[in-house]
Amino acid sequence: MSEQGIGTKCVQAGYTPGNGEPRQIPIIQSTTFKYDTSEHMGKLFDLEESGYFYTRLQNPTNDAVAAKIAALEGGSAAMLTSSGQAANFYAVFNIATCGDHVVASSTIYGGTYNLFHVTMRKMGVDFTFVSPDCTPEELDAAFRPNTKAVFGETIANPALTVLDIEKFAKAAHDHGVPLIVDNTFATPVNCRPFMWGADIVTHSTTKYMDGHGAGVGGAIVDSGKFDWMAHRDKFPGLTTPDDSYHGVTYAEKFGLGGAFITKCTAQLMRDFGSIQSPQNAFILNLGLESLHVRMPRHCANGLAVAKYLKDHPKIGFVIYPGLEGDKYHELARKYMPGGTCGVVSFGFKGGRPAAETFMKHLRLGAIETHVADARTCCLHPASATHRQMNDQELVAAGITPDLVRMSCGLEDPEDLIADIEQALEKV
Numbered sequence: 321m322s323e324q325g326i327g328t329k330c331v332q333a334g335y336t337p338g339n340g341e342p343r344q345i346p347i348i349q350s351t352t353f354k355y356d357t358s359e360h361m362g363k364l365f366d367l368e369e370s371g372y373f374y375t376r377l378q379n380p381t382n383d384a385v386a387a388k389i390a391a392l393e394g395g396s397a398a399m400l401t402s403s404g405q406a407a408n409f410y411a412v413f414n415i416a417t418c419g420d421h422v423v424a425s426s427t428i429y430g431g432t433y434n435l436f437h438v439t440m441r442k443m444g445v446d447f448t449f450v451s452p453d454c455t456p457e458e459l460d461a462a463f464r465p466n467t468k469a470v471f472g473e474t475i476a477n478p479a480l481t482v483l484d485i486e487k488f489a490k491a492a493h494d495h496g497v498p499l500i501v502d503n504t505f506a507t508p509v510n511c512r513p514f515m516w517g518a519d520i521v522t523h524s525t526t527k528y529m530d531g532h533g534a535g536v537g538g539a540i541v542d543s544g545k546f547d548w549m550a551h552r553d554k555f556p557g558l559t560t561p562d563d564s565y566h567g568v569t570y571a572e573k574f575g576l577g578g579a580f581i582t583k584c585t586a587q588l589m590r591d592f593g594s595i596q597s598p599q600n601a602f603i604l605n606l607g608l609e610s611l612h613v614r615m616p617r618h619c620a621n622g623l624a625v626a627k628y629l630k631d632h633p634k635i636g637f638v639i640y641p642g643l644e645g646d647k648y649h650e651l652a653r654k655y656m657p658g659g660t661c662g663v664v665s666f667g668f669k670g671g672r673p674a675a676e677t678f679m680k681h682l683r684l685g686a687i688e689t690h691v692a693d694a695r696t697c698c699l700h701p702a703s704a705t706h707r708q709m710n711d712q713e714l715v716a717a718g719i720t721p722d723l724v725r726m727s728c729g730l731e732d733p734e735d736l737i738a739d740i741e742q743a744l745e746k747v
């Protein structure tokens with residue numbers, strides 16, 4: 321059978337019930353699993369056989385949902401985490417540890433920026449942040465002998481810059497390291513980063529994948545294409561025996577397709593324990609079943625709102641990569657021809673006070689630290705998610721004090737625009 325379409329995968333991938341089995345993915349709400357002999361369990365602990373023994377390592381509900389996400393991205397293996405933060409931390413820390421260095425796009429989510437710039441620095445991992453618009457030469461110059469990965473977001477939250485995936489992948493591969501792409505905003509419905517050379521994809525499933533503001537979660541997907549053994553010296557964690565796991569060498573035992581996720585599960589999930597609950601994985605899967613139906617509506621609403629705001633006399637600028645004339649429109653057309661996302665950022669001629677007045681008067685659009693929900697919501701990043709940053713860091717992250725981020729939900733576009741219109745009248 322030829323490869324299924326993205327919609328069929330959203331609905332069906334990851335779980336195929338046998339005769340008389342539940343049609344919906346069962347929630348295996350059990351911490352542990354029972355065995356007849358200690359010998360059998362020993363084989364599981366040695367990773368000699370696959371099977372379940374403790375939900376902190378693996379759970380059948382989570383595995384089914386992870387398999388669906390792997391299928392959506394076209395990857396070889398995937399795992400769920402408790403949040404997008406955990407996914408990005410694990411994805412990077414799985415290959416970059418104390419004494420290592422990572423190149424990252426400067427316009428990334430504020431939480432990820434803090435994780436890299438503050439917390440992982442304390443762990444001895446150094447980061448160089450580069451503009452997503454940098455030239456290949458500038459990007460090249462950011463690498464060091466101890467660089468272990470490159471990181472960026474397909475569509476950055478909230479700057480809405482579009483990553484030139486091919487440019488970043490080429491630089492990463494020229495230096496023998498993988499490109500990690502956070503694909504939260506585009507989702508695999510709109511962009512498949514592996515097609516363009518990315519090696520690892522991460523998600524905050526909290527956003528469009530869940531889509532209903534119901535469960536915090538994350539996911540990591542491996543393309544199975546990065547050859548760890550070809551860069552043996554750079555990635556000792558994958559290419560030399562793991563003493564903490566019975567001397568297993570992940571890249572040898574699990575090959576290209578399995579090494580990264582197996583190490584990440586067996587080592588990082590074992591030790592840090594940021595698992596997604598099976599209950600949340602079930603809720604996430606309900607969201608995934610309609611992802612391909614919801615994304616076009618989010619995009620259509622985003623575009624309608626962006627077009628309306630663009631010509632409004634009180635609005636200073638609109639950032640929406642789906643909008644013709646946007647700085648990133650050409651990149652968006654290349655990497656996500658079917659649409660970008662439902663998030664629109666814009667600024668007010670009246671500056672920060674105008675932004676605050678506008679938000680106060682919205683009726684449908686609620687003030688929330690959230691995006692990608694069925695219900696429209698908005699946020700003033702300079703006073704919320706990015707308030708730790710100084711002005712210089714804000715500008716590097718693509719944020720000005722008057723910027724409002726609006727996440728267009730699934731309501732009727734006429735109602736959204738009417739709501740925006742009446743709030744703008746108060747400004």
Ligand SMILES: *Cc1c(COP(=O)(O)O)cnc(C)c1O
Pocket residue numbers: 403404405406408429431432473476477502504505523524525526527536537538
């Ligand atoms: C929200 C978000 C995260 C963090 O995810 P949580 O699920 O909130 O931990 C990471 N990356 C991007 C692009 C996000 O939008």
